[in-house]
Amino acid sequence: MSERRLTTHLAKPAAAGIAIVVLLLVPLYFDASWTIIGVFSMGAAIAAIGLTILSGSAGQLSLAHAAFMAVGAYAYAFFAGVRGDEHYAGLGLPPLAAAVLAVVVAGIAGLAFSPVAARLRGFYLGVSTIGLVFIAQWVMKDAARLTGGVNGRSVEPLTVGGFELSGSNPTHQLTVLGVPFGGTERLWYVSLLLLLAAIVAAARILHARPGRALKLVRDNESAAAAMGISVQRAKATAFILSSAFAGVGGVLFALASNFIGSGNFDLLVSMSYLAMVVIGGLGSVGGAVAGAVFVMALPLLLNKFSDSIPFLAAPGSNGYTAGVVAQIVYGVVVVAVIIGRPEGVASFFRTSRRAPAAGRLPTPSPARQTL
């Protein structure tokens, strides 16, 4: 028994170590058309971790995640943007400072919504967050100097001390083991570093005092209040954390695509983030990462192979394009996962000692059933 426990104890860090080494080697063996898929997936994974803290642990359904990602992405574009540009507003800050500030602004946006969020529960919150997406869309389309309006705006590359870490054509050449490292390869390592930091941070939050407080608030607000937990503050904290993670995801998305538009952050995008955490299993950090990689990488991979997949139509036509097929697939997977395994794919890897319902949204107890 103890021997078995020891091996399971060692298995997790060992697997994580191997995964990190493999991920570190990827840009050496795959070209930029592959690594960019990874960069998008890792950015999505960070944002999805934020949502799983909010929905899985705090039990707050949010369809506004894309709106908070948009705040992060546009805030970065604004802070790092060239000062005095005739089309777009910009502050011309160093990109690294701009990125940090953008995440702070996204967190503040979460704080700004928390007076509403902290008082609402379940359906009212989920439904009202849809409003945030539309309000964000309106700002994106009409605040043209800030956002580029319907046309979107381009994004300055990330630099540290003049050395570019992203962008389509870095001025500083860099070659590692004979492989030229362009913007995408460099951004891969930035994303990987941030993803690891996000995973560690989320695990520390969820498995320590704040996470346990959030779970108790989810399961029984009265009990939580009786234990001395400030329910409103716990909910507000969850919202701020989740939107800050969304901000990081948004900044990475902006850096990876070099260009952002309102279509990148619409309701369907919000829904895809909820789909990621549901597919992975609500409340599970690993599940959120897996779900994010699945939902984000699927359309990109299908697109990459669209020439060799016979039933796929060309992009832009009204046949079954990669994007349409990917959406149908993840929609079906959401329905199938909820019918088959409400705890998501993460439950496949969990041992039965844990309560299987740990990742579910709460079933309201009879006492709270009147909404």
Add this chain to the structure above:
Amino acid sequence: MQLFAQQLLLGVSLGAIYALVALSFTTIFQGTKVFNLAQGTVMLLGIFVAAQAAPHTGFWLAALIGLAAGAIATVVIWGLTLAARGSSHLTMTIMTMGVQVVLVSELTRRIGSDFLTTKDPWGASVWHLAGVGIPAARVWAIIVAIVLVGVFFWALRSTPWGAAMRASSEDPVTAELLGISERRVASAAWLIGGVLAVVAGIFLAAAPNPGLDYTSHLVALSAIPAVVIGGLDSSEGAVVGGLIVGVVQGLVTGYAGHYSFLGADIGAVTPYILMVVVLLVKPHGLFGSKEVARV
């Protein structure tokens, strides 16, 4: 003044349409405690089917076929939520989001850049009431909404189904113990939800709109603020909320030209801003029942 009366009237007619959509949300929510996020796409599906049928069958039969399509769609979604029995109602709500993603992808693909019209008999004709012009379709929208809402409330108050529905919404466990079939209540609620959404869609596709395009499922979501403002589980709230949202949106759209710094889309986003403001003051909407935690 002319503009005010014009926009007020248009707003009321839009509000009547929103009231129907809002009622479709609340009926399903009352019947089964699931908030159907795919409701906007059910509406679009009904109109898509009707638009395919209309050139061959004419408006009335096409409308009936569209209504049937909407009803079938909601009943199928209900069936899917039944398959996930044991999950919380919030999880079932997320499942309807999965259905929404699938349906909207397929419909977007099929609709392409078309505008769906049902070849309605009102066309572009305009009625003049005291110097104010209003499209005939919108007059009929108001009349139909009044009739449907009237019938709905009569049924809710005076028929055995209505009594069962109210009992089940109030306290599902006791209702079940008293021999009220949850299945019957739920199936009727989803059926009515699908039909009401498509009725609203028929009027949304008519003048002054050019028809429904692939983004129109989002227009139906404008009824969500109406639902939230009225209270998720309140039929009266849905109707009042629908009218409030319609009138405010109508007026804001009408006067948007005077406040150009607010941007061109301010009319479309007003319902959501209004919703957030109402929620700050009344977290359960105007008529929604409060959540009481018993310890």
